[in-house]
Structures are given as C-alpha cells and as structure tokens.
Amino acid sequence: MKRNSKDSELRERARQVIPKGMYGHESVALLSEDYPQFFSRAEGAYLWDCDDNRYVDYMCAFGPNLLGYRHRGVEDAARAQAAMGDTMTGPSEAMVVLAEDLVSMIGHAAWAMFCKNGSDATSMAMVTARAYRDRRKILVAKGTYHGSAPWNTPNIKGITAEDRAHIIYFNYNDLDSTADAFRKADGDVAGVFATPFRHETFNDQYAPSAEYALGLRKLCDDADALLILDEVRTGFRLSRDCSWSVHGVQPDLSAWGKVLANGYPISALVGSEKARSAASSIYVTGSFWFSAVPMAAAIATLREIRTTDYLERIIANSTRLRAGIAAQAAAHDIPVRQTGPSQMPQILFDDDPDMRKGYFWAGFAVRSGVYLHPYHNMFFNAALTPDDIDNTLDITDRAFAELKRQLPSLPAQSNELLLQRLGR
Amino acid sequence: MKRNSKDSELRERARQVIPKGMYGHESVALLSEDYPQFFSRAEGAYLWDCDDNRYVDYMCAFGPNLLGYRHRGVEDAARAQAAMGDTMTGPSEAMVVLAEDLVSMIGHAAWAMFCKNGSDATSMAMVTARAYRDRRKILVAKGTYHGSAPWNTPNIKGITAEDRAHIIYFNYNDLDSTADAFRKADGDVAGVFATPFRHETFNDQYAPSAEYALGLRKLCDDADALLILDEVRTGFRLSRDCSWSVHGVQPDLSAWGKVLANGYPISALVGSEKARSAASSIYVTGSFWFSAVPMAAAIATLREIRTTDYLERIIANSTRLRAGIAAQAAAHDIPVRQTGPSQMPQILFDDDPDMRKGYFWAGFAVRSGVYLHPYHNMFFNAALTPDDIDNTLDITDRAFAELKRQLPSLPAQSNELLLQRLGR
Numbered sequence: 001m002k003r004n005s006k007d008s009e010l011r012e013r014a015r016q017v018i019p020k021g022m023y024g025h026e027s028v029a030l031l032s033e034d035y036p037q038f039f040s041r042a043e044g045a046y047l048w049d050c051d052d053n054r055y056v057d058y059m060c061a062f063g064p065n066l067l068g069y070r071h072r073g074v075e076d077a078a079r080a081q082a083a084m085g086d087t088m089t090g091p092s093e094a095m096v097v098l099a100e101d102l103v104s105m106i107g108h109a110a111w112a113m114f115c116k117n118g119s120d121a122t123s124m125a126m127v128t129a130r131a132y133r134d135r136r137k138i139l140v141a142k143g144t145y146h147g148s149a150p151w152n153t154p155n156i157k158g159i160t161a162e163d164r165a166h167i168i169y170f171n172y173n174d175l176d177s178t179a180d181a182f183r184k185a186d187g188d189v190a191g192v193f194a195t196p197f198r199h200e201t202f203n204d205q206y207a208p209s210a211e212y213a214l215g216l217r218k219l220c221d222d223a224d225a226l227l228i229l230d231e232v233r234t235g236f237r238l239s240r241d242c243s244w245s246v247h248g249v250q251p252d253l254s255a256w257g258k259v260l261a262n263g264y265p266i267s268a269l270v271g272s273e274k275a276r277s278a279a280s281s282i283y284v285t286g287s288f289w290f291s292a293v294p295m296a297a298a299i300a301t302l303r304e305i306r307t308t309d310y311l312e313r314i315i316a317n318s319t320r321l322r323a324g325i326a327a328q329a330a331a332h333d334i335p336v337r338q339t340g341p342s343q344m345p346q347i348l349f350d351d352d353p354d355m356r357k358g359y360f361w362a363g364f365a366v367r368s369g370v371y372l373h374p375y376h377n378m379f380f381n382a383a384l385t386p387d388d389i390d391n392t393l394d395i396t397d398r399a400f401a402e403l404k405r406q407l408p409s410l411p412a413q414s415n416e417l418l419l420q421r422l423g424r
Numbered sequence: 425m426k427r428n429s430k431d432s433e434l435r436e437r438a439r440q441v442i443p444k445g446m447y448g449h450e451s452v453a454l455l456s457e458d459y460p461q462f463f464s465r466a467e468g469a470y471l472w473d474c475d476d477n478r479y480v481d482y483m484c485a486f487g488p489n490l491l492g493y494r495h496r497g498v499e500d501a502a503r504a505q506a507a508m509g510d511t512m513t514g515p516s517e518a519m520v521v522l523a524e525d526l527v528s529m530i531g532h533a534a535w536a537m538f539c540k541n542g543s544d545a546t547s548m549a550m551v552t553a554r555a556y557r558d559r560r561k562i563l564v565a566k567g568t569y570h571g572s573a574p575w576n577t578p579n580i581k582g583i584t585a586e587d588r589a590h591i592i593y594f595n596y597n598d599l600d601s602t603a604d605a606f607r608k609a610d611g612d613v614a615g616v617f618a619t620p621f622r623h624e625t626f627n628d629q630y631a632p633s634a635e636y637a638l639g640l641r642k643l644c645d646d647a648d649a650l651l652i653l654d655e656v657r658t659g660f661r662l663s664r665d666c667s668w669s670v671h672g673v674q675p676d677l678s679a680w681g682k683v684l685a686n687g688y689p690i691s692a693l694v695g696s697e698k699a700r701s702a703a704s705s706i707y708v709t710g711s712f713w714f715s716a717v718p719m720a721a722a723i724a725t726l727r728e729i730r731t732t733d734y735l736e737r738i739i740a741n742s743t744r745l746r747a748g749i750a751a752q753a754a755a756h757d758i759p760v761r762q763t764g765p766s767q768m769p770q771i772l773f774d775d776d777p778d779m780r781k782g783y784f785w786a787g788f789a790v791r792s793g794v795y796l797h798p799y800h801n802m803f804f805n806a807a808l809t810p811d812d813i814d815n816t817l818d819i820t821d822r823a824f825a826e827l828k829r830q831l832p833s834l835p836a837q838s839n840e841l842l843l844q845r846l847g848r
Contacts, residue, residue: 017523024709042509085466087687099441131582155707158555165586263511265712283579285448288689
C-alpha cells in the first residue's frame with residue numbers, strides 16, 4: 001500500500017522555495033507520479049521514501065552507493081575522522097594516504113587532486129589539458145554528459161557561444177570522425193574526453209570497440225594531446241582500474257567521483273607523470289576540497305574495493321537480473337533492450353516512441369517497492385543479494401504481465417516535459 | 425616546543441602523489457616554514473597540527489568554522505541525519521526546510537538552490553543572470569576573487585580568452601568606472617558581481633560607500649540587470665542578512681558557502697522572485713548536491729545564527745583583539761594596518777615591501793600556538809573567548825617586541841614563490 005501524502009506536502013512546499021520545486025538530476029519532473037521526490041532513509045540496498053515506503057534501490061543515488069548505503073566499514077572510518085576534525089585550516093594525513101592509495105590502484109596514476117563534484121574533476125581535466133602544451137581545443141563526443149559546467153551542460157539556457165568556442169565534437173566510437181576533429185583543430189588539440197562506454201539518458205548504451213580505444217590513444221599520442229577518461233559515472237563498477245585497462249589503454253588523466261567514498265562528497269582528478277607539471281601549473285580550489293571526513297571514507301571504500309569480491313558479486317547479481325528480465329520479456333513477448341554492462345543497465349522497450357510501455361513497467365515496479373528507472377542507466381551495489389534479485393524478478397514478471405494485459409488500451413504518455421524532451 | 429617531524433614526512437610523501445605537494449588555498453607554499461601543512465584535530469577555537477602542536481586558530485578553515493569546530497548542536501544534527509541517510513536517490517525533507525529557513529532569514533530571498541563549492545554558487549549566479557534576459561555580459565570588479573572556475577580563477581594557466589570574453593571589469597567602489605562598464609556592454613549586461621567589502625589577499629581591505637552600493641543597485645535596475653552579491657566569504661559574519669542590508673540594498677541573487685553548515689560541505693544560490701524564472705530555466709547539478717547530512721547541519725547552523733548572540737560575541741572579541749594589537753603596535757612603534765571588519769581582519773605592516781616584518785610577526789605567533797595569517801584575511805569564530813583573546817595578545821606583544829629587537833638585522837624575504845607573487 002503506497003502512501004504519498006508527505007511527498008505531496010513536501011513537493012508543494014518545495015515549489016515555493018526551490019526553482020521548479022526541484023532541479024538537477026534528482027528531480028522527478030520527467031518521471032510519472034509513481035516516483036517519490038523525497039526520501040527519508042537508506043540502508044544497504046534499500047531506500048525509504050518520506051512516506052516510509054520501502055524500495056529495493058537500483059539507482060544507488062545515481063551512482064555513489066557502491067557498497068550499500070551506510071556501509072559499516074565506511075561509516076566507522078568517517079565517524080572516527082569526524083571525532084577528530086573535518087574541514088580545518090589545512091588538509092589531514094588522510095589526503096596523502098588517499099592519493100597514495102589511488103596511485104597504487106590506478107594503472108596510469110602518478111598523482112591525484114581532490115575536489116567535490118564530478119564537474120570539478122572534468123573541468124580540471126580540461127584546464128590541465130590546455131595547460132599541458134598551451135593549446136585550446138578540447139574534443140568531446142557529441143551529446144556526451146561530462147557535467148553541468150557551462151562548457152558541457154546539456155541545456156544551453158544562460159550559456160554563451162564562447163563557453164564552447166574551443167570544444168570540437170566528434171562521433172563516439174567513430175575513429176574517422178575523431179581523426180577529422182583532430183584535423184579541424186589544426187595542431188591545437190589540448191585533450192580528448194572519452195567515457196568508458198556510451199551511457200546517455202534515453203538511449204541504448206554501448207561499448208566502444210577495442211580498436212577505437214587503441215586508435216584514440218594513438219591519435220592523442222601522435223598529436224601530443226592528453227587522453228581524458230571520464231570515470232565519474234563508471235568508476236569501480238566495471239573494473240578496479242580505469243575501465244579501458246581491459247583494452248590495454250591507459251589515459252593521461254582520469255576523472256572520478258560518485259562512488260569514491262560510497263556517498264561521501266568527494267571527486268578526484270588522477271593523472272600520469274606526463275601531466276604532472278601541467279596540473280601543477282593551474283589554480284583550482286574549493287572551500288571543502290581538503291575536508292578530512294570524505295577522505296577517510298574514501299580510504300575505507302578503496303580498501304573494500306581492493307580486498308573484497310564486491311565487484312564479482314555485483315556482476316553476478318546484475319547478470320542474474322538481466323537474464324531473468326530477458327526471459328520474462330521473451331515469455332510475455334514484450335521485447336526490451338537491456339544495454340550497457342549488466343551492473344549499470346539501461347532498459348528500454350522496443351516500439352515505444354512515447355515511452356508509455358517503459359513508464360508503465362518501471363512505474364509498476366516502483367509502486368511495488370522496486371525502484372527502477374525508465375530512461376537513466378541504473379546502478380547495482382554490493383549489498384544486493386540473490387534474494388533481492390529474485391524478489392525483484394517476481395515484481396518485474398508481474399509488471400510484464402500487467403503491461404501485456406493493459407497494452408491494447410495503454411494511455412498515451414501525458415508528461416508534457418517528457419514529450420518535449422522526446423521531441424514529440 | 426614546536427615539533428614538525430610528521431609534517432615534514434607528510435610533505436615529502438605528498439610531493440610524490442599530489443601536484444606541487446599541495447594545491448589551492450590551503451597550500452602553505454607562500455608561507456614560511458613556521459606553518460604546518462597538515463592538521464590532525466580541531467575542537468572549538470583550537471586546531472592541532474599533525475605533530476600535535478595546538479593553535480588558537482584565526483583562519484577557521486578559511487571561513488567555514490563560524491560557531492567553533494565540532495559545535496555540539498551542529499554535530500548532533502549531522503549525526504542524527506547520518507543515521508538515517510545522506511546521499512540517496514533523491515533529496516530529503518531537510519532540503520525543503522533549509523530552503524524555507526534561508527528564505528525566511530535573507531531579505532531578498534524567495535528561493536534557494538544548493539550546491540557544494542562557492543564557485544558552484546557564483547557560476548550558477550552568472551548563468552542565471554545570463555538566462556534572465558538572454559544577455560551575455562557579466563560585470564566583475566577588477567582583481568576580485570569569485571572562485572576558481574575558468575571565468576574567474578586568478579591564474580590564467582589553462583584558461584582561454586573566450587572563457588572571459590563576456591566579462592567586463594570595473595574598479596570596485598567606483599561608480600563612474602562601473603557606469604562605464606555598463607556603457608561598454610551596450611545594453612547587453614546580464615548581471616553585476618559585488619563582494620560586500622573588498623577582501624583580496626595581500627591588500628588592505630575596505631568597505632564600499634553606501635552611495636556606491638545604492639548607485640550600483642540603481643545602475644542594475646535601470647538596465648534590468650541582476651545584482652549578484654557574493655557572500656561566500658562574508659556570509660553571516662557581518663550580518664544575519666545580506667551584508668548590504670545595512671545600506672538598504674538588496675541584491676537579486678546572493679551566493680553563500682563556507683559557514684552555511686559550520687564546515688559541512690554545502691553552498692547555495694539564493695534569489696529574489698524576479699530571478700526565479702531564470703533560475704528555473706538553467707540546468708545545473710552535482711552528485712552530492714542533494715545529500716541530507718550537510719543540509720541537516722546547515723539547518724542547525726542557521727538556528728544558532730537566528731537564536732544566539734554568536735555574532736555579537738564575535739564582534740566583541742574581534743574588536744578586543746584589534747584594539748589590543750593597535751595599542752601594541754603603537755607602544756612598539758611598529759605601525760600596522762588592521763583593515764576590514766574586525767571579525768574578518770587583514771593585518772599588514774607599514775613599510776614592508778617584501779613582507780619580512782609581517783612574516784616574522786605572524787610566524788612568531790604560529791610558533792607560539794596562535795595561528796595568524798600574514799597575507800589572507802583571517803576569520804573569527806564564536807567559540808573564541810575573551811581569555812583566548814588575552815592569551816593571543818600576550819603572544820602578539822612578545823612578537824612585536826622580538827620583531828623590534830631583530831628589525832635592524834631582519835633577513836630579507838627568501839620565499840621565492842612569495843617574491844614572485846609580490847612582483848619582486
């Protein structure tokens with residue numbers, strides 16, 4: 001029995017004092033009314049909304065929850081540091097230990113700098129790449145999200161043409177298009193951004209070919225430009241190193257965030273020796289970038305990453321869910337596309353131009369206590385158990401059955417903002 | 425007896441894994457060797473470095489510590505929230521309450537948006553101002569720090585001309601120069617940034633005239649441009665409202681950070697009704713912007729601000745220190761300039777081109793357990809007692825005496841980075 005009276009009250013109050021009632025990636029404006037906007041509690045793999053409805057949470061705070069909410073080891077480390085000090089007049093020993101840990105864990109890493117937002121890390125990467133050989137052009141795959149700073153935010157309201165004057169766009173996983181962008185830059189390429197795989201909202205996800213990753217590395221080397229891997233969304237969910245290490249490709253810079261401290265606010269720019277002098281030459285800082293508690297939490301998180309089978313469990317459980325959903329979709333004859341790595345799945349429905357099928361299916365799950373997302377990639381965490389997966393599959397099976405039953409009369413999508421977003 | 429063996433060891437390790445060994449505003453590269461780089465503990469008005477030397481801390485983490493480190497009420501609120509949840513798949517009720525609190529406390533406020541860095545808030549203000557009437561030009565007082573984003577960082581390494589193509593500079597507190605900037609923009613002014621007073625490193629601080637504040641407000645109104653007050657450094661240390669409320673001047677947007685949660689990482693953009701629609705039209709977000717713990721800490725901090733005499737105590741204690749130092753400087757016949765509000769003092773020495781006097785005096789204090797800064801404005805917190813001030817004055821008196829004794833043979837400044845910074 002889902003209640004939402006508190007959520008309705010909070011939404012109404014929020015509309016008074018927050019623009020649009022909510023902003024950013026955690027706004028539910030594009031979702032159906034099945035989705036709560038406000039949450040009160042989180043533990044392990046579960047989340048409670050402000051009306052005390054419980055969910056198995058497949059969004060993980062849009063990434064940060066890697067080990068389970070309120071993970072004992074991370075919380076203990078954070079609490080111990082908080083008893084000493086957090087934001088002080090200088091950094092603590094934790095900052096050095098954390099940088100040492102990242103350098104020891106990440107193949108290309110010779111150094112690390114810490115910040116707060118994923119956008120901080122990607123913007124610092126951009127500035128570092130420009131400082132490297134005093135060049136200007138930054139190559140970015142068309143339509144890729146690298147944060148909401150003016151040079152990359154997907155909404156151009158309030159953005160000037162000059163904010164992107166030196167960004168050159170190419171097609172992801174298309175070596176010819178990328179080589180073209182290099183040629184256009186005419187010797188002025190400072191750096192090239194890449195996400196480990198393609199993970200844009202509303203779209204099927206896909207991995208680039210090994211050939212592309214290797215080819216991009218070579219293009220950068222030939223031009224003496226820096227290859228920047230944006231691991232903010234993917235970090236430590238695909239690999240314990242940079243995600244392209246499977247292809248034998250190491251970037252010069254990598255941007256990390258989200259999972260780094262299992263939910264504590266910290267992000268990082270990590271670089272190779274080659275980029276150290278450039279990183280040393282720029283000026284970036286933030287009021288809370290040197291705070292000790294998120295660093296202590298990150299040290300504990302990285303220890304779990306190094307010493308446990310968290311990743312193998314996440315892969316096993318997410319593979320189990322994917323296989324189960326695939327079987328259900330086939331049994332109900334409602335084709336879905338499950339794309340991207342199973343631990344960061346995107347689930348989209350075939351023949352669903354206004355997304356009414358996907359919204360119905362995911363909304364049914366949400367009403368039944370399983371938080372699935374209809375247009376953003378989801379995230380697995382290590383607190384999920386095979387039982388959670390099986391319980392989830394019970395619900396998704398009922399969701400498919402109900403969708404099948406209602407399909408002939410399924411009402412058209414009515415969310416105006418969504419229809420706008422879909423260009424309909 | 426000051427020890428620094430641990431600090432030396434950490435600095436050496438940091439040089440391996442962090443560019444320059446440290447970056448940003450908490451790097452001590454421009455300071456003398458009297459200053460520790462790493463800290464281990466903070467409580468109330470005190471700070472311990474990693475070698476367990478204790479300091480009365482007049483930097484307050486460069487601002488955030490307003491009520492005293494590890495303030496009981498704030499810590500209790502944060503701990504209670506942490507036991508429920510922090511970074512979740514959506515915001516918590518705390519976000520609404522916090523926005524309501526700010527709206528009730530800040531004269532011009534109709535809404536609030538939360539972020540992490542001061543730079544987030546100022547950059548969002550810039551983008552909002554541009555979205556307001558679809559204009560481009562942003563007016564900024566020459567040499568003013570509004571954060572380290574490419575459009576404003578004081579170091580132009582890695583920055584392109586286009587990052588500042590639409591920034592027009594004027595002289596602070598100079599209405600003619602400001603009006604000139606409006607004319608130069610030729611109808612394209614989106615917004616004007618102002619700090620409540622002038623607080624640049626290495627420089628005497630000063631307040632603008634009431635006439636300037638009023639005149640700037642009128643210039644903005646006449647041009648239908650937004651007035652943006654950058655309260656990141658000053659917020660709640662000068663006033664319980666925006667700092668220019670004393671002049672009867674309300675901005676359209678104000679940027680807050682640092683003290684907002686007494687050290688927990690959160691910043692905010694606050695706006696008037698007029699700016700709501702523009703703020704609603706932009707896309708900004710961050711992985712940790714909706715986390716509940718810093719919001720709970722902020723709610724508790726704002727309650728202290730509303731219900732206690734923290735500000736009056738800070739003003740009384742800082743006035744006491746200023747008077748004491750002025751008397752000592754006169755008695756020792758070593759003129760100093762104490763500028764800006766007493767609760768955010770800058771202390772510079774007359775006739776001190778390479779800062780050898782100021783560095784000797786502040787360095788003596790640091791070695792004696794009083795953390796004073798020679799070139800950055802300092803900050804008072806509410807945990808400081810009259811006894812702390814008197815103990816500090818004992819030390820500063822000895823520092824003046826020793827400076828007087830050594831003055832004839834005081835060695836020239838030897839910090840190369842500082843000499844470079846001073847243009848010498």
